[in-house]
Amino acid sequence: MSTFQRARAWLTAHPMALDAALALGVLVTMMAGSFIDPHAEHGGKWGARTPDALSIALMVAAAALLVARRRAPMPVLAATSALTIAELVTGDPRAPVAMSAVVALYTVASTTDRPTTWRVGLLTMTVLTGTAMLAGPLAWYDQENLGIFAWTGMAATAGDAVRSRRAFVHAIRERAERAERTREEEARRRVAEERLRIARDLHDVVAHHIALVNVQAGVAAHVMDKRPDQAKEALAHVREASRSALNELRATVGLLRQSGDPEAPTEPAPGLERLDELVGTFHSAGLAVEVARTDEGTPLPAAVDLAAYRVIQEALTNVRKHAGQEAKAEVSVVRVGPNMEITVLDNGTGLDTSTGQDDAAEGAGGGHGLLGMRERVAALGGALTTGPRYGGGFRVHAILPLKTSATAVEEAEAAVRP
Numbered sequence: 001m002s003t004f005q006r007a008r009a010w011l012t013a014h015p016m017a018l019d020a021a022l023a024l025g026v027l028v029t030m031m032a033g034s035f036i037d038p039h040a041e042h043g044g045k046w047g048a049r050t051p052d053a054l055s056i057a058l059m060v061a062a063a064a065l066l067v068a069r070r071r072a073p074m075p076v077l078a079a080t081s082a083l084t085i086a087e088l089v090t091g092d093p094r095a096p097v098a099m100s101a102v103v104a105l106y107t108v109a110s111t112t113d114r115p116t117t118w119r120v121g122l123l124t125m126t127v128l129t130g131t132a133m134l135a136g137p138l139a140w141y142d143q144e145n146l147g148i149f150a151w152t153g154m155a156a157t158a159g160d161a162v163r164s165r166r167a168f169v170h171a172i173r174e175r176a177e178r179a180e181r182t183r184e185e186e187a188r189r190r191v192a193e194e195r196l197r198i199a200r201d202l203h204d205v206v207a208h209h210i211a212l213v214n215v216q217a218g219v220a221a222h223v224m225d226k227r228p229d230q231a232k233e234a235l236a237h238v239r240e241a242s243r244s245a246l247n248e249l250r251a252t253v254g255l256l257r258q259s260g261d262p263e264a265p266t267e268p269a270p271g272l273e274r275l276d277e278l279v280g281t282f283h284s285a286g287l288a289v290e291v292a293r294t295d296e297g298t299p300l301p302a303a304v305d306l307a308a309y310r311v312i313q314e315a316l317t318n319v320r321k322h323a324g325q326e327a328k329a330e331v332s333v334v335r336v337g338p339n340m341e342i343t344v345l346d347n348g349t350g351l352d353t354s355t356g357q358d359d360a361a362e363g364a365g366g367g368h369g370l371l372g373m374r375e376r377v378a379a380l381g382g383a384l385t386t387g388p389r390y391g392g393g394f395r396v397h398a399i400l401p402l403k404t405s406a407t408a409v410e411e412a413e414a415a416v417r418p
Helices: 003-013 014-032 053-068 071-092 098-111 114-135 143-223 227-256 272-285 302-322 368-379 407-414
Strands: 287-295 330-336 339-347 383-388 392-402
Touching: 014 098, 053 071, 053 098, 053 330, 071 114, 098 114, 098 143, 098 339, 143 227, 143 272, 143 368, 227 272, 272 302, 272 330, 287 302, 302 330, 302 339, 302 368, 330 407, 368 383, 368 392, 383 407
Parallel strands: 287 330
Antiparallel strands: 330 339, 339 392, 383 392
């Protein structure tokens, strides 16, 4: 840091010292000006006149008042204006005490608002100029009188300009800080949303495949001794379900890789085109599922397609886990106007069915399946309703809008997806 920068930093930290230096400079200038006669002949202006004791006292008092100009700008302006009026009335020749009032007026203009500057500036200009023109020994149009008018006007204008610039710089700095805070908050929000999305995907993948693995492993253990062929078939299903789970987990975790990582997954996310494959896994686990679709040939946005697949996957997983061994499920996928409606019904009599399968008791510390479905559907602007059916069983109904701002983004991303 240079000497000038250190001095500037010190003066900024000690404004009273800066005001004292300014007051001393104004006093020296007023004293020097009091020995100059603007009406003298060329070459004899300096020393052509000498201030009297009263003028010197007024100059010293006016300069001393400027030390407090930051703490009390209005009182300092009033006091310096009063001392200036006293000098204008009594001084002969006049001393430039008005210089202190000019500095005080500049301070008021730079620290207050524009209306106050206009009112105070016009009042100060009128009073000082009028007193100089009417009460002094000089003609009203003398350059000294006109000089008071000009200097007070320039002081008010300069102070207002400085205040406006400070306000402008402060507004720019505040806007930049607000923009930075907004960017940070947006980044945190996006990170939280991405973590939530990945958590939902992991839950859907793990819950579905582990449920199937658990069922098939139980079947294999039950028939291992009496029907080894059936046990081998069940273990084959376990192997296939675990392989699928690993593949989907690898794809989901791969989303955390850098965008330029060559090992990042490039396969598309699952959608309704894999519904038959999904239903087949449940058939192999012993769950009877009937599917009714009227959406064949309907192009779906990537986000809607994924959400529909995950909703059906989670609903069927809950049926298999909680609806009982003899339960059957019905899945319908229907396009109704601008929406896609997904409905999953079961006739289960399991103990957990009446409680909303695995997630109706979330408040009591249950799982996150239904919560994840609701979040997926709500993120697209849709609606999800769940609850027990009259006569037994459970119903999951999702309405997914086909055109939303979120899906528009997903469509753009899907267009460039390898």
